[in-house]
Amino acid sequence: MPQSSSTRRRTSAPKRGLNGAIITAWGGRDLRLRVLARQEVAENFLRLEVDVDGLLDRDEVYPTYWLRLWFTTPTGTGHQRAYTLVDPDPGTGTAWLEFFLHDGIASDWARAARIDDEIDATVLNGKNPVEDSPTHLLMIGDGASYPAIADTLRRRPDLPATVLLERRHGEDPHTMPVPVRETAAVRWLDPGEEIAEVALEAAAAAPPGTRFFVALEGAPTRRITSGLRKQLGTPKSAVHSLAYWKGR
Numbered sequence: 001m002p003q004s005s006s007t008r009r010r011t012s013a014p015k016r017g018l019n020g021a022i023i024t025a026w027g028g029r030d031l032r033l034r035v036l037a038r039q040e041v042a043e044n045f046l047r048l049e050v051d052v053d054g055l056l057d058r059d060e061v062y063p064t065y066w067l068r069l070w071f072t073t074p075t076g077t078g079h080q081r082a083y084t085l086v087d088p089d090p091g092t093g094t095a096w097l098e099f100f101l102h103d104g105i106a107s108d109w110a111r112a113a114r115i116d117d118e119i120d121a122t123v124l125n126g127k128n129p130v131e132d133s134p135t136h137l138l139m140i141g142d143g144a145s146y147p148a149i150a151d152t153l154r155r156r157p158d159l160p161a162t163v164l165l166e167r168r169h170g171e172d173p174h175t176m177p178v179p180v181r182e183t184a185a186v187r188w189l190d191p192g193e194e195i196a197e198v199a200l201e202a203a204a205a206a207p208p209g210t211r212f213f214v215a216l217e218g219a220p221t222r223r224i225t226s227g228l229r230k231q232l233g234t235p236k237s238a239v240h241s242l243a244y245w246k247g248r
C-alpha cells in the first residue's frame, strides 16, 4: 500500500558525480543514517539522534569523528558536507548530529528533518586528536566545531583543556554549553575580536606537550595554523587543523 505523504520516508540519496567517485576510490565506506529523534535547542541550533547503520560495531568513533553526509540539491545532485558524530552509544547503535544553522542546503535539510528520514553518508575522515593523551588541549572553534569540541571534553574529562570559541549570536554560550570543570578554561570571543591573535597568544603560553585543535572558517584556520607552525615552531604532529566552512 502506498505511504501517505505524512508517513512517507524522505531519503537524501543523490547522484554523487565525480566527487563521489573520488571518495569511493580513496576508500570511502557508505552507510545510511536514519533520524530517530529531534531536539530544537534554539532557532540556530538543532540536534538529531540517528541510527548509524552498524557503524559503532565496525569503527572506533573517537571524539571529533565526522561523516560526509550527502544532501541533495534542488536538481538532484549531491551536496556533500561534513558533520560530527557526538555522544555515540554502542549499546543502541546511535549517535547525535548537531547542526549550527545558517543559510544552506545542509542546514535546510536539518530544519525539515523528521523521524524516519534517511540520508546517505560516507566514512572517510580524519584522525583521533586525543588518541595518545596529550598533556593539554588547546581547542579553537566556532558553532560548526562546537559539537566536536564539547564532545571531546565530555568524553575525555581527564585532559586539561583551554577552549576558545567564536560567538556568532548573543545566546551561543547558552545554546552551546561546554562542560565546566576545574581543569578546563573556556572563553567565548565576540565576533569583532581577532580570534587568530587571541589563539596564538594562548598557544604561546600553552604547556609543553599541548595538542592544538583548530577548526574555524578557512581564513582564520589558515592564519592560526601558519602562526603555530612558523611563529611558534609547533611540530606538525601536534596540530590538528581543518577549515570547517568557507565564508563567501
Ligand SMILES: Cc1cc2nc3c(=O)[nH]c(=O)nc-3n(C[C@H](O)[C@H](O)[C@H](O)COP(=O)(O)OP(=O)(O)OC[C@H]3O[C@@H](n4cnc5c(N)ncnc54)[C@H](O)[C@@H]3O)c2cc1C
Residues within 6 Å of the ligand: 066, 079, 081, 082, 083, 084, 085, 097, 098, 099, 100, 101, 102, 103, 104, 105, 106, 107, 108, 143, 144, 145, 147, 148, 242, 243, 244, 245, 246, 247, 248
Ligand atoms: C570535519 C568537519 C566537521 C563538521 N561538523 C559540523 C557539525 O557537527 N555541525 C555543524 O553545524 N557544522 C559542521 N561542520 C561545518 C559544515 O560542514 C559547514 O558549515 C557546511 O558548509 C554547511 O553546509 P550548508 O549546505 O548548510 O551550507 P553551504 O552551502 O556550505 O554554505 C551556504 C552559506 O552559508 C555559509 N556558511 C556555511 N557554514 C557556515 C557556518 N558554520 N557558519 C556561518 N555561515 C556558514 C557559507 O559561507 C555560505 O554563504 C563541519 C565541517 C567539517 C569540515
